[in-house]
Amino acid sequence: MIELKNASKTYRPLFGRSVTAVVDFSLDIAEGEVLGIAGPNGAGKSTLLSLLLGYLKPTSGTVLIRGMDPRAFIEKNGIGYLSELMSINPNWKAEDALTRFATLAAVPPAEIPVRVNAVIEELGIGEHRDKKIKALSKGNLQRLGVAQSLLRDEQIVILDEPTHGLDPVWTQRFRAIVEGLRQPGRTIIIASHNLDELQRLADRVAIIDRGRLQRLVQTGYDQATDTGGKYRLSIAAGTHRVREFLPAAVDTGEGEFELSVGSVVELNAALSRLIAGGVLIAAVMPARSVLEQQFREAVGEQT
């Protein structure tokens, strides 16, 4: 569906040093896939998305969507896109903005009010529909941005920092919206700093740093849990006996311990020893998700 082949992008200002924001980036994104993009600030995520949208052209290499140049594809089909920078004319009213975007998105005229009302309802911005963009809070503006990306059933949806500025309730609802968008023919790309969000939503996460694709991590429940690593144990009773059964466990205070294990089997064996010894376990959590661990390794900060 989307193919990046050795794509690089170098910014060459008139004055000053050239900056290569994306370096030799190759990746195939399949139909029906939800791909996450993670990376530290300045890693090249925004440039990468701009290449996918055809707002920038690669200095070398190719970017193709269904075999077409991205702009040609978008001019023909459109794309659902939420920009990290919510750049909408501040003097437009919220509902007018959605009507405009629906018009440009080629929603049939008779359906425009229906679609606009539907996304307003879905994103809960009904009470703000007559407000000007400049009067909206960060969270409501973000919801408006998400709303405009859902006006039409696009084959490709690109969401850049979609939960930025959303409260926990709307962050949760946003996850449900993305799950609802999942379709065999639709490709969804989510760029986010929120690794937990990517872990939950994406099938794969591309970790990029210094413009390069550092790792491509498969996510999903099995992958996330059937692995070794550090786990956090919260102990309800018998704290003083934990080290007796698990000498390697590190006491992190307030009844919590950190335990490094080689596999889930090893973890369960350790837990069995604790339980048999009369220790009451309140909770067991991965100290860091697999994705977080991979991310830290990929960007150079060892766990």
Place this chain on the structure above:
Amino acid sequence: MAQNLTRYAYWHFRDFVRERGLALIITSSLLGFTVVAPMRAMLGANIGETDAKRILILALPQVVFIAAFIALNGIVSTDRKLGYYRFLFSKPVSIPAYYTQYFIVSVVGFLAVFAFLFGVFALVIRPFNPLGALAFCTLVYLSFGGIAFLVSSLFRYDWPILAGIYLGSALVNGFWGLETGWKLFIRNILPPLHQLSPNDLVNLGTVDTKAVVWLLGYSAICFVAGLIVLWKRPIG
């Protein structure tokens, strides 16, 4: 042009009226007033048709060039500068077609503003046939429009460059009107706005065809160059 974009013309027109229409009316009224008020005071209340046309011929160049500058600057660059392009062009629209439509809609808005101002002039001074004056406004807009479109497609901060070109053109044509060689070359690549005068249009309803062809041709070349820039160069 795609149907979705054609339907968007309503919003383009609304944007023009809200963002530039009011500014055009206020600025043009103020500029016009500085010419019209002293003339009216000098000529008295009963102004004949000839005098009314004379006032108009004096006022039009003062007002219309500045108004065209206000109407045209930032036509592309504002969207680039403020990032509005990000949402707009994720929709199935061609970037050159979008701005071509906005340019066309702006001509209509520009003429609507001047039709209104000529109505005020007719009330305050004397009723007159506005067709010649509106033709002059159209010619100024179209003549200036090509270079404004090109500069706006090329640069994010287009208005100082546009003002420089406009001023440069006026100065070069004023000082080097009879020069040859490289000075003539400089004169030729700047917009030939000096060739526009409202005299014949307002008085006789005629126009110097050669001058108009030269002006519109120059503007059309610049406009097409602007479209090529938008087509070939990424907007981000």
